[in-house]
Amino acid sequence: MTQATRIANPFYSNRVNRVAPQPEARDRPAYARLPLAPRNASPVPHLTSLYHFHRAGEYGDRGYPGNCGGNLIKDLLLYFKPSLVMDPMSGSGTCADVCDELGIACLSYDIHQGFDACDPREFAVEETFDFIWSHPAYWRQKLYADDPRDLSRSPTLEDFLRRYGQFVRNSARALKPGGRLAVLMGDYCDREAGFVPLTFHTKRLAFAAGLVQCCTDIIRFSHGASSSKKVYRSSFIPGLHDTCMVFERPASNGEGARP
Numbered sequence: 307m308t309q310a311t312r313i314a315n316p317f318y319s320n321r322v323n324r325v326a327p328q329p330e331a332r333d334r335p336a337y338a339r340l341p342l343a344p345r346n347a348s349p350v351p352h353l354t355s356l357y358h359f360h361r362a363g364e365y366g367d368r369g370y371p372g373n374c375g376g377n378l379i380k381d382l383l384l385y386f387k388p389s390l391v392m393d394p395m396s397g398s399g400t401c402a403d404v405c406d407e408l409g410i411a412c413l414s415y416d417i418h419q420g421f422d423a424c425d426p427r428e429f430a431v432e433e434t435f436d437f438i439w440s441h442p443a444y445w446r447q448k449l450y451a452d453d454p455r456d457l458s459r460s461p462t463l464e465d466f467l468r469r470y471g472q473f474v475r476n477s478a479r480a481l482k483p484g485g486r487l488a489v490l491m492g493d494y495c496d497r498e499a500g501f502v503p504l505t506f507h508t509k510r511l512a513f514a515a516g517l518v519q520c521c522t523d524i525i526r527f528s529h530g531a532s533s534s535k536k537v538y539r540s541s542f543i544p545g546l547h548d549t550c551m552v553f554e555r556p557a558s559n560g561e562g563a564r565p
């Protein structure tokens with residue numbers, strides 16, 4: 307279109323110059339400069355304490371409440387190289403899908419199939435798995451099953467922590483010596499109980515179960531969280547991450563098997 311046409315036909319000109327509506331400033335992505343990671347012999351060099359990929363990957367069902375995306379699981383499996391994995395709170399099966407892609411054997415269960423990971427009689431295996439991936443309910447931040455054994459249905463924080471502690475002990479027992487338990491957990495603010503530091507409780511319960519932390523906390527940026535689109539009347543500091551903690555069952559000689 308020439309300048310002459312534009313002037314002669316201003317309606318046509320408006321149509322071709324149409325501009326896409328601008329997103330509100332708060333909806334635009336913000337970019338933060340990340341620190342440089344030191345070079346090292348890691349088989350997964352981009353796996354650092356800051357996990358910021360916004361793409362979830364084609365694993366599990368993104369529509370499932372609490373779906374965690376599979377890329378972090380994939381990177382942990384590539385790093386630790388287990389041969390037998392378990393996911394005892396599998397939701398939409400994200401971990402199983404990642405294992406499938408990587409050709410790693412995986413057993414996955416959920417309360418929706420009647421498996422209660424907090425019951426030591428049901429979760430009774432011993433020294434079986436190299437790696438347990440676990441993404442439990444963040445107490446009652448989201449409700450999952452109608453089953454009262456669902457952790458998210460625990461009526462009080464005390465009750466949740468008692469059952470969660472049993473789950474951590476069940477997992478510790480199911481690990482081979484040198485095996486790892488990775489837990490993805492988030493703190494949250496409960497309407498009645500106030501701020502609930504669930505990552506602190508996770509570590510406390512894991513150490514009490516005889517596990518040791520074997521690498522840095524991995525702070526996973528919560529891209530796509532449903533709460534990020536909400537508007538609240540109250541004032542608070544938004545939490546934009548959850549935390550992945552990896553624990554190791556010490557080998558009998560007191561030394562963990564390094565990958």
Ligand SMILES: C[S@@+](CC[C@H](N)C(=O)[O-])C[C@H]1O[C@@H](n2cnc3c(N)ncnc32)[C@H](O)[C@@H]1O
Binds near residue numbers: 370394455
């Ligand atoms: C945060 S979701 C896991 C989502 C999963 N990572 C995914 O990507 O789809 C927590 C899961 O724990 C399950 N769950 C809660 N209490 C449980 C229990 N006592 N035993 C087994 N599974 C439980 C819930 O049904 C839910 O699927």
